[in-house]
Ligand SMILES: Cc1cc2nc3c(=O)[nH]c(=O)nc-3n(C[C@H](O)[C@H](O)[C@H](O)COP(=O)(O)O)c2cc1C
Ligand code: SF4
């Protein structure tokens with residue numbers, strides 16, 4: 039049996055599948071449900087001293103959207119969006135901390151890790167919340183610099199309003215890192231131009247890990263009514279967004295190798311995605327949207343799927359997979375030259391490939407297609423549209 043144990047910021051986690059800070063971790067009841075599934079850990083819903091961010095949660099609304107960005111009813115496709123408005127933990131810290139303490143006791147019995155999450159609107163508030171949640175007994179603390187909703191609430195300086203202000207974010211990180219002794223991880227917004235330098239700065243001022251990344255803000259009109267879905271702009275994410283998240287994980291991994299721990303979130307649907315997050319460089323993967331569609335047990339299914347995959351592929355540890363795809367990524371200049379080749383025995387002459395070639399390379403023969411080699415640049419357009427497996431190969435040319 040492979041070992042799925044992960045060393046994350048010096049904390050041992052039994053597997054890399056973690057319930058993200060969100061409604062599935064809204065209170066002790068929900069957090070225990072996540073733990074029951076066998077997940078490696080949970081990140082409590084973000085605790086805040088901002089009454090506005092708590093009140094917002096009482097107005098939460100979300101819709102699962104299909105590929106046309108229409109509201110799903112019943113069937114939720116693989117590439118769904120979770121389009122929603124919500125806030126942070128409902129209770130003020132003094133009421134939420136007992137929920138966390140209760141969960142920590144339960145988690146210990148199940149060898150799961152409890153991570154706290156905090157968000158304030160003031161520098162001193164971040165420090166206070168950090169200390170309070172550490173005293174409650176969490177193993178790590180995530181600073182939520184990524185929540186998209188404060189952007190939609192003028193005057194509330196938290197979440198992505200902090201994540202977009204690198205200097206202020208670093209000041210908060212340093213202050214919290216100096217005030218607590220558990221490792222801190224910084225959950226960032228993807229709505230910035232550069233996360234590589236930012237990750238390095240965060241590390242320098244005391245962050246043990248970065249969480250890449252929280253969700254985007256979107257806007258979806260309902261064409262029947264002419265009104266926006268759920269009354270206006272909302273947070274948006276879902277499995278389709280995964281490549282954008284993996285791009286940042288890839289970049290941070292390449293820039294810092296093992297110097298900074300990476301938690302991946304925003305786009306993991308199932309264990310296959312979890313493998314992709316790990317191969318890009320993530321140590322742990324935080325899941326929310328798919329759990330909100332399929333329920334808590336979805337987490338356990340992914341733990342088992344990951345273990346089966348590792349078994350089949352012969353990976354003995356998570357570390358053997360971590361970052362391997364990122365480390366193999368190459369610059370354009372090093373990519374090998376390739377050409378398409380049609381296999382006449384398999385080609386059924388549907389001619390679909392002719393429509394996808396823009397280099398005058400795919401040629402129309404009498405009863406087969408063929409490749410004008412000199413023109414073919416090996417782009418692969420024909421390969422992707424060909425309906426017959428093996429009828430087109432893309433082969434290295436030099
Ligand atoms: C309804 C909802 C509530 C969320 N609440 C929080 C939160 O309180 N704190 C936080 O850090 N992230 C929050 N998130 C972001 C999730 O933790 C997660 O990072 C994000 O949804 C991307 O992961 P996914 O693709 O698995 O959904 C929330 C997301 C959703 C959809
Ligand atoms: S690989 Fe690209 S250039 Fe070559 S035949 Fe196919 S579509 Fe044309």
Ligand code: SF4
Pocket residue numbers: 380384385386387388389390391392407423424425426429430
């Ligand atoms: S798309 Fe495939 S099967 Fe169809 S003509 Fe081209 S090579 Fe043949």
